Each structure stands twice: as structure tokens, then as C-alpha cells.
Amino acid sequence: MKQIVVYFVGIAGSGKTYLTKAFSDWLDSRSVDHMTINLDPGADYVPYSADVDVREWFTLEDVMQKYHVGPNGAQIICSDLLVTLLDDIKFEIDLSSPSFILIDTPGQMEIFTVRESSKVIVEALGRERSAMVFLFDPIVSKTPLGFLSQLFMANSAVFRLEIPQINVLSKSDTLGEEEVEKILRWSQDVDYLGTFLEKKTLSLELFRALKDSGFFRPLIPVSAMNSYGLEDIYDCLQEFFYGGEDIERIIF
Ligand SMILES: Nc1nc2c(ncn2[C@@H]2O[C@H](COP(=O)(O)OP(=O)(O)O)[C@@H](O)[C@H]2O)c(=O)[nH]1
Numbered sequence: 001m002k003q004i005v006v007y008f009v010g011i012a013g014s015g016k017t018y019l020t021k022a023f024s025d026w027l028d029s030r031s032v033d034h035m036t037i038n039l040d041p042g043a044d045y046v047p048y049s050a051d052v053d054v055r056e057w058f059t060l061e062d063v064m065q066k067y068h069v070g071p072n073g074a075q076i077i078c079s080d081l082l083v084t085l086l087d088d089i090k091f092e093i094d095l096s097s098p099s100f101i102l103i104d105t106p107g108q109m110e111i112f113t114v115r116e117s118s119k120v121i122v123e124a125l126g127r128e129r130s131a132m133v134f135l136f137d138p139i140v141s142k143t144p145l146g147f148l149s150q151l152f153m154a155n156s157a158v159f160r161l162e163i164p165q166i167n168v169l170s171k172s173d174t175l176g177e178e179e180v181e182k183i184l185r186w187s188q189d190v191d192y193l194g195t196f197l198e199k200k201t202l203s204l205e206l207f208r209a210l211k212d213s214g215f216f217r218p219l220i221p222v223s224a225m226n227s228y229g230l231e232d233i234y235d236c237l238q239e240f241f242y243g244g245e246d247i248e249r250i251i252f
């Protein structure tokens with residue numbers, strides 16, 4: 001059985017940490033062995049007991065003091081420092097050799113996806129066995145343009161990390177049923193999304209090109225609060241790695 005590494009990626013506050021916890025609890029309930037890794041040095045509170053926690057080596061606060069920088073500078077330094085922990089992280093993974101490795105990424109999405117260190121981490125932990133769960137923030141995704149911006153971010157994460165992606169609508173319990181339906185349909189029906197946008201926002205031709213290039217992926221509604229959609233995430237991961245599809249084809 002191959003090990004699967006799952007990165008939880010999304011904008012700050014989108015629910016990465018709580019989804020990591022919920023998915024970990026769900027795997028526990030199915031007796032699936034796994035480990036959790038917190039890569040966010042700025043986390044105040046981590047609701048699951050992380051098997052590896054970057055804060056044991058450094059915190060955002062430490063770095064601000066040590067290098068005399070503000071929070072933004074410290075985030076960038078922290079992102080680069082993460083690479084120095086790779087040997088320790090790999091050691092821990094090899095020691096417990098779990099089926100799933102859940103990685104809770106730093107609060108600010110761009111710190112993880114834009115910086116070169118994320119690529120180094122993905123490579124070191126095994127790109128061929130990695131996937132990401134990209135969280136669409138429910139508040140941002142409520143408006144058509146907000147949804148589109150999340151879609152662009154999700155795709156930029158694919159271009160950066162080059163691993164298969166599962167797109168989820170996070171905290172779906174905070175949205176009304178009709179709202180969820182509408183957002184899910186936006187993710188599946190580009191023409192339907194087009195009807196919500198001002199004509200000049202993006203031409204329908206561009207929309208169609210995006211659709212044809214696999215830019216639109218169906219969203220899975222999830223909730224860490226009531227464990228909704230976790231099985232769907234699990235099934236998608238199984239499909240990626242055991243479905244017999246060419247991973248390269250799944251990614252782009
Ligand atoms: N209602 C609801 N709230 C959630 C859910 N997931 C996370 N939250 C809340 O959203 C906030 C941000 O979540 P967090 O996981 O820390 O976001 P992160 O910055 O992406 O790691 C926290 O206050 C959580 O309690 C969810 O599924 N439902």
C-alpha cells in the first residue's frame with residue numbers, strides 16, 4: 001500500500017486547520033493509520049494533536065524577534081526555514097510509516113504556494129504520492145467574482161505544486177442550501193456562472209477556454225463542523241492513486 005501525502009491549501013481562515021482535524025478524526029473512526037503535520041509556525045492554537053509541529057522548532061513570534069522583522073517578513077523567513085526541517089519530518093514519517101500524511105499548511109496561502117520552499121517540500125516528501133485539498137472559502141465564494149477569484153487561486157496552486165487537486169467548498173454548514181447549490185453549479189456549469197457576471201468581466205470565449213483546459217473542477221461541499229464531505233475527499237484520493245488514471249492527466 002502506497003503512502004498518500006495530503007496538503008490542505010487555501011486562503012487564511014478558509015478552514016485548513018479544522019479540516020485537517022476533521023479528516024484526521026474521520027480516518028481514526030475508520031481505523032486508517034495516518035499522521036498529522038502542522039507546517040504553520042504562526043498558529044496560535046492547533047485543535048488536533050500534531051505528530052509533527054513546526055512550532056517545536058520555531059514560531060512566527062521567535063522569527064520576528066530574532067530577525068527584527070514584522071509579521072510579513074517573518075512569514076517569508078519561516079517559509080524558507082521550513083525546508084531545514086525536512087530531514088526531521090522525513091525521519092518521523094519513516095518511523096511511523098502511516099498510510100496517510102496530512103499536512104496543514106501555513107495560514108497565508110501565498111506563503112506556502114508562491115515561495116520556492118513549497119516545491120522543495122512536495123518534492124522531498126514525494127510528488128508522485130501527493131495531492132492537495134484546496135479549500136474554497138465560503139464567504140468569498142458566495143459572489144460570482146469571489147468564486148472566480150478562488151478558482152484562479154486554486155489553479156495557481158496547481159501550477160505551482162503540480163500535484164492533483166480536490167476542490168472543496170469549505171464550511172458549507174455556514175451557507176444556506178440554495179447558496180451551496182448555486183456555488184456547486186458555478187463550478188460545474190461555466191455558462192451558468194457567466195449569467196451571473198457582467199458581460200465585460202470575462203468574455204464567454206475565455207470562459208470556455210478555461211473550461212476546456214480543465215480550469216473548472218466540480219466542488220465538493222464539506223464541513224469540519226459536521227464531518228460532511230470527508231468520505232468524498234477520501235474517495236477522490238483513492239481514485240487518484242488507485243483508479244488507474246494517469247496522474248499527469250488528473251493534474252492538468
Ligand atoms: N461553521 C464552521 N466553522 C469552521 C469550519 N471549519 C473551520 N471553521 C472556523 O473557521 C475559522 C478558521 O478556521 P481554520 O481552520 O483555523 O482556518 P485556516 O486559517 O485555513 O487554518 C475557525 O474559527 C474555525 O472555528 C466549518 O466547517 N464550519
Ligand SMILES: [Mg+2]
Binds near residue numbers: 016017018040105106
Ligand atoms: Mg491554520
